[in-house]
Amino acid sequence: MRYSSYSELCRGHICQAVICDQYHKGIISGSICQDLCELRLVEWRTCLSAAPGQQVYSGLWRDKDVTIKCGIEEVLDSKAQSDAAPRRELVLFDKPTRGTSIKEFREMTLSFLKANLGDLPSLPALVGQVLLMADFNKDNRVSLAEAKSVWALLQRNEFLLLLSLQEKEHASRLLGYCGDLYLTEGVPHGAWHAATLPPLLRPLLPPALQSALQQWLGPAWPWRAKIAIGLLEFVEELFHGAYGTFYMCETTLANVGYTATYDFKMADLQQVAPEAAVRRFLQGRRCEHSADCTYGRDCRAPCDRLMRQCKGDLIQPNLAKVCALLRGYLLPGAPADLREELGTQLRTCTTLSGLASQVEAHHSLVLSHLKTLLWKKISNTKYS
Numbered sequence: 556m557r558y559s560s561y562s563e564l565c566r567g568h569i570c571q572a573v574i575c576d577q578y579h580k581g582i583i584s585g586s587i588c589q590d591l592c593e594l595r596l597v598e599w600r601t602c603l604s605a606a607p608g609q610q611v612y613s614g615l616w617r618d619k620d621v622t623i624k625c626g627i628e629e630v631l632d633s634k635a636q637s638d639a640a641p642r643r644e645l646v647l648f649d650k651p652t653r654g655t656s657i658k659e660f661r662e663m664t665l666s667f668l669k670a671n672l673g674d675l676p677s678l679p680a681l682v683g684q685v686l687l688m689a690d691f692n693k694d695n696r697v698s699l700a701e702a703k704s705v706w707a708l709l710q711r712n713e714f715l716l717l718l719s720l721q722e723k724e725h726a727s728r729l730l731g732y733c734g735d736l737y738l739t740e741g742v743p744h745g746a747w748h749a750a751t752l753p754p755l756l757r758p759l760l761p762p763a764l765q766s767a768l769q770q771w772l773g774p775a776w777p778w779r780a781k782i783a784i785g786l787l788e789f790v791e792e793l794f795h796g797a798y799g800t801f802y803m804c805e806t807t808l809a810n811v812g813y814t815a816t817y818d819f820k821m822a823d824l825q826q827v828a829p830e831a832a833v834r835r836f837l838q839g840r841r842c843e844h845s846a847d848c849t850y851g852r853d854c855r856a857p858c859d860r861l862m863r864q865c866k867g868d869l870i871q872p873n874l875a876k877v878c879a880l881l882r883g884y885l886l887p888g889a890p891a892d893l894r895e896e897l898g899t900q901l902r903t904c905t906t907l908s909g910l911a912s913q914v915e916a917h918h919s920l921v922l923s924h925l926k927t928l929l930w931k932k933i934s935n936t937k938y939s
Contacts, residue, residue: 564602564604564605564606564607565602565604565610566604566607566610567599567602567610567612567623567625568599570610570625570736571591571592571597571599571625571736574591574592574625574733574734574735574736575588575591575592577648577734578591578592578733578734579592581700582648582700582703582734583648583700583703583704583707583733583734583735584691584698584700584701584703584704584733584734585691585701585704585731585732585733585734585736586691586731586732586733587616587730587731587732587733587738588733588734590616590617590731591733591736592733596616596617597614597615597616597621597623597738598614598615598616599612599614599623600612600613600614600615601613603622603742608626609624609625609626609825610623610624610625610626611623611624613741613742614738616730616731616738619730619740619741620740620741620742621730621738621739621740621741622727622738622739622740622741622742623736623737623738624711624713624736624737624738624739625735625736625737626711626735647707647710647735648703648704648707648734650663650703650706651663651699651702651703651706653699655699655702657686657696657697660686660697660702661682661686663706664682664685664686664706664709665678665679665682667709668681668682668709670831670835671715671829671831671832672715672719672798672799672829672831673799673829673830673831675797675798675799677797677798678798681718681719681798684718684721685705685709685718688705688718689701689702689704689705704732704733704734704735705732707734707735708732708735708737710735711735711737712824712825712828713823713824713825713827714729714735714737715829716801716824716827716829717729717739717824719796719798719801719829720792720796720798720801720824722797723789723792723796724788724818725785725786725788725789725792725818725819725820725821726789726820726821726824727739727740727743727820727821727822727824728740740820742812742822743812743813743814743820743822744812744813744814744815774813774817775888776885776888776889776890777932777933777936778813778817779884779885779888780885780929780932780933781817781818781819781929781933782811782813782817782818782819783819783881783884783885783929784819784926784929784930785813785818785819785820786811786819786877786881787874787877787922787925787926788819788926789819789821790803790873790874790877790922791922793827793873794873794918798829799829799830799831800829800830801827801828801829801830802827802828802829802830802833802850802854802869802873803826803827803854803873803876803877804826804827804828804833804850804851804852804853804854805826805851805852805853806853806873806876806877806879806880807880808880808883808884809822809823810822810823810826811880811884826851826852828850828851828854832850833850833854833869834867836850837850837856837865837866837867838865838867839864839865840864840865841863841864841865842858842859842863842864842865843858843860843863844858845857845858845870847865848865848866853871853876854869855869855870855871856868856869856870857870870908871907871908872907872908872918874904874907874918874921874922875904875905875906875907875908878901878904878905878907878925879905881901882898882901882902882905885897885901885929886898886901890932893928893932896928897928897929900921900924900925900928901925903921904921904922904925907921
């Protein structure tokens with residue numbers, strides 16, 4: 556395995572230069588373009604990038620703590636920096652083309668959302684949200700630059716998820732965009748304990764050390780219980796929401812963020828995937844073992860050894876994976892009168908498996924019991 560260097564991981568200056576170049580050429584537009592490229596009101600601070608293609612920085616914008624996200628795959632792939640901007644323009648900002656009517660753009664957006672979220676009755680309303688966001692200057696028309704920008708944003712998995720989960724309290728709020736660069740609420744506490752280390756060293760931390768760091772640097776147990784309740788509520792939000800079901804495909808403590816009042820916030824949605832996208836990936840996929848049927852890091856389906864094809868249903872639902880995570884997060888330091896029952900409930904929860912529709916009632920019951928057990932322990936105290 557080749558690990559990326561710090562200079563490869565942290566290229567925010569290239570990201571801003573490329574975005575502003577396209578903005579000044581009139582190719583892209585967006586609600587924060589003027590602040591980013593003319594008024595210089597977006598301040599880039601700590602580099603949080605874990606992969607070269609997805610630039611992530613903490614920052615400051617109009618006195619608000621923000622997270623800045625921008626994809627620069629095309630720039631990093633190009634050999635000469637001088638032709639990076641034209642190549643990115645051709646690759647990423649190629650749709651819609653000049654002459655596309657607003658009706659055609661609406662249909663194009665609806666088709667894209669159907670392919671990625673499934674054929675849901677709620678999608679026309681989501682298309683309406685996309686068009687409203689594209690018309691950031693409220694002039695009741697969508698220019699080509701506005702349409703190109705919002706289309707490029709939709710290609711970013713996390714942005715699509717942010718849009719789908721905007722009404723949910725446990726997802727970060729979207730604050731603005733320019734081209735396919737976007738700002739969300741600041742990085743939640745606890746989400747980036749490893750951010751104090753150089754990016755080069757973050758992937759080298761063994762899971763056991765990460766868990767120990769979480770306990771040493773993390774909040775007291777009652778606050779952890781409150782955060783866990785929020786995480787369990789987030790699992791509920793992902794299951795049969797207005798825009799379908801979503802799967803958590805990288806269930807790690809790095810994604811367990813929280814606010815100053817210890818309310819859970821999902822720190823990174825890049826590895827949360829719509830059910831339709833996961834099924835499309837698995838459908839007809841050739842396999843020898845279930846490891847060949849893995850989407851992301853841990854969304855795994857069984858392999859039909861006879862047909863040598865992946866099956867469509869995941870081995871573990873979101874709740875089972877979250878409970879496995881919570882065993883290491885909640886059991887150390889848990890009150891003595893709670894530890895045994897909490898351990899039993901978490902063990903039961905980690906055994907959930909099979910087709911989501913078949914275990915739905917059991918899934919809801921287990922989740923409800925866990926939330927009640929934790930809430931009873933912290934209710935009517937300063938931690939509630």
